[in-house]
Each structure stands twice: as structure tokens, then as C-alpha cells.
Amino acid sequence: MNLKIVALAGGVGGAKLAHGLAKILSPENLTIIVNTGDDFEHHGLYISPDLDTVCYTLAGLANPVTGWGRVNESWNATENIAKLGGQTWFQLGDRDLATHLMRTSRLKKGDSLSAITHDFCHAWGIEHRIIPMTDDYMPTIVDTVEMGELPFQEYFVHQRCKPTVKGFRFEGVESVRPAEGVEKAINDADAVVICPSNPWVSIAPILAATKLNSTREAGFTSKKNPIVALSPIIGGEAVKGPAAKMYRELGIEPSALAVAKGYEGFVDGFIFDKVDAVLEPEIQNLGMKTMIIDSYMKDINGRERVAKDVLKFIHTLL
Numbered sequence: 004m005n006l007k008i009v010a011l012a013g014g015v016g017g018a019k020l021a022h023g024l025a026k027i028l029s030p031e032n033l034t035i036i037v038n039t040g041d042d043f044e045h046h047g048l049y050i051s052p053d054l055d056t057v058c059y060t061l062a063g064l065a066n067p068v069t070g071w072g073r074v075n076e077s078w079n080a081t082e083n084i085a086k087l088g089g090q091t092w093f094q095l096g097d098r099d100l101a102t103h104l105m106r107t108s109r110l111k112k113g114d115s116l117s118a119i120t121h122d123f124c125h126a127w128g129i130e131h132r133i134i135p136m137t138d139d140y141m142p143t144i145v146d147t148v149e150m151g152e153l154p155f156q157e158y159f160v161h162q163r164c165k166p167t168v169k170g171f172r173f174e175g176v177e178s179v180r181p182a183e184g185v186e187k188a189i190n191d192a193d194a195v196v197i198c199p200s201n202p203w204v205s206i207a208p209i210l211a212a213t214k215l216n217s218t219r220e221a222g223f224t225s226k227k228n229p230i231v232a233l234s235p236i237i238g239g240e241a242v243k244g245p246a247a248k249m250y251r252e253l254g255i256e257p258s259a260l261a262v263a264k265g266y267e268g269f270v271d272g273f274i275f276d277k278v279d280a281v282l283e284p285e286i287q288n289l290g291m292k293t294m295i296i297d298s299y300m301k302d303i304n305g306r307e308r309v310a311k312d313v314l315k316f317i318h319t320l321l
């Protein structure tokens with residue numbers, strides 16, 4: 004299979020499929036474009052949670068239990084921050100801290116996030132290309148009923164996704180440009196894969212930052228390379244995280260169909276779980292080709308199995 008693929012990914016769900024694709028595709032045939040709308044500053048450090056989750060996962064350094072942070076982590080710094088009266092709602096493991104320290108000092112020197120990510124990947128032995136969606140700062144702001152607008156990590160980690168969501172805003176979106184290499188990777192790709200990431204706060208920021216959704220019709224992609232999405236909603240629920248809760252709070256019944264509707268007119272093919280097979284006619288009515296699979300990626304074998312299904316599906320669309 005010599006397909007050239009661009010994968011759009013958030014953290015947990017995105018990293019799982021990206022990992023599966025990386026097991027099958029050679030480094031020159033896979034580029035992963037990652038959400039940076041979750042990025043924020045904490046204790047003076049620039050933190051890029053989705054980028055780190057994808058990198059740690061592909062490098063085999065990720066913590067398989069938490070879904071974030073590093074395996075074999077220790078917490079000396081966090082314990083001592085607490086002792087000194089510092090905030091610890093966003094936990095920074097000791098090994099993880101090295102990433103944030105190095106990234107922050109290099110950003111301060113003027114290096115771009117994409118150049119830093121490239122060098123970190125090399126140091127961690129990652130051969131596939133991982134690019135942040137933008138080198139500009141475009142933080143996701145969550146508008147909530149109870150607390151008004153909250154920066155994403157304040158909503159997600161500090162408030163544990165409890166406030167009721169009213170909407171989202173991507174600060175500075177008007178002036179944001181895709182990172183170096185993003186446009187070329189998309190233009191050169193045989194297909195774009197939208198990973199099973201949160202459509203509201205992982206995929207929407209990537210589409211906004213890369214202008215992929217609005218510029219496709221205008222010929223941003225030189226060939227009509229198909230765009231394929233995999234549903235993060237299985238049986239009306241998210242595997243992990245607040246995606247289903249967000250749909251409900253925005254007045255939409257969470258389902259694979261709801262995810263497909265969000266990508267209507269943009270996505271050519273939609274893959275969803277066998278437990279949702281009954282939704283197929285309605286999804287096809289949106290003008291999408293469909294594939295039904297076992298989409299739960301329990302372990303590395305599951306990631307590879309789903310990645311193979313995705314590539315098989317893409318072959319039928321070319």
C-alpha cells in the first residue's frame with residue numbers, strides 16, 4: 004500500500020489512529036497535522052498537550068493508563084510545586100517537564116513550534132512527520148452557561164468539563180496561517196484522514212487554522228484527494244472525553260450521524276462503528292460513501308486493524 008496520507012489529529016483518539024497508520028505507512032507516506040488549540044501557558048511554560056500526546060504515542064513513551072503524559076513518570080516537581088503553594092490542577096510529570104522546559108526556552112529564542120517539534124521527534128526516534136496545525140497562537144475558548152468564557156484547559160482539566168457548553172471560539176483565527184509544510188503535505192496527499200478526535204475542539208480548530216474546509220472548493224488541494232473521517236462517537240457515546248456531552252449541551256443528539264452531519268459537504272467517506280450500522284442510509288443520504296467497522300482501538304492491534312480498514316476504504320474512493 005503506497006498511499007500518501009495526511010492525518011488530522013487531536014490527542015487521545017487522534018494519537019491512536021495516527022499510531023496505527025504509522026505502523027503501516029512508511030515515514031515519507033504519512034504526515035500528521037495536530038491540533039494546538041489546547042495549548043496554554045502554565046507556570047511560565049508553553050504546554051502543547053495534543054502535540055505531546057501524539058509524539059509520546061508514536062515514540063512509545065506515552066502513559067497507556069492516563070492517555071496523557073509519559074510512561075514511568077515521577078512527580079517530584081509537582082509535589083514540590085504544591086509544597087511551595089503553587090497550583091497543581093494541571094499535573095506536570097518530571098520527564099514531561101523536560102519537554103515543556105526545552106520547548107519554552109526555544110520558543111523564547113525565536114524558534115517556531117514546527118521546527119521544535121521536528122527536532123523533538125528526531126530526538127525521540129519518530130520517523131513520521133508530525134506538524135502542529137499552525138505556528139501562530141490560536142487558543143480555543145469554551146463559552147459556558149455557568150462560568151462564561153473559559154480557556155480550554157481551564158474548562159477541560161481544572162473544571163473537569165463540568166460547566167455546560169454554549170459554544171466555542173478560536174482566538175485570532177482570522178490571522179492564523181498554517182504551519183510550514185502543512186499546505187504542501189495536504190496538496191501532495193492521496194487522501195486526508197480525519198482521525199476519531201473531538202469534532203468541536205480537536206478537528207474544528209485544525210480545519211479553521213489550515214483553512215482546509217473553506218479552501219478545498221477554491222482549489223487549495225491541487226487534486227481532488229478524498230477526505231475520509233472516522234467517527235469518535237460509538238453507540239451515542241464518546242470512548243473518552245466530553246465529545247458526547249458537548250453535542251447534548253449544544254442541543255444535538257450525539258451519534259455517528261451527528262458527526263457525519265458536521266462534516267457534510269466536506270468529507271467524501273465516513274467510517275463508523277458496527278453498533279451504529281442502522282444509521283448507514285441516513286449517513287449515505289448526506290452524500291458520503293460509508294464503511295462500517297469495529298472502530299474501537301483497545302490496543303496496538305486494534306489501532307493497526309482500524310488503520311488498515313481506513314486505507315482499504317480510501318482505495319475504494321480513488
Ligand code: GDP
Nearest residue numbers: 013014015016017199200201205235241242300
Ligand atoms: P483529546 O484532544 O485528548 O480530547 O483527544 P481527541 O480529540 O483526539 O480524542 C477524543 C475522542 O477520541 C473522543 O471523542 C473519543 O470518543 C475518541 N476515541 C478515543 N478512543 C477511540 C477509539 O478507540 N475508537 C474511536 N472510534 N474513537 C475513539
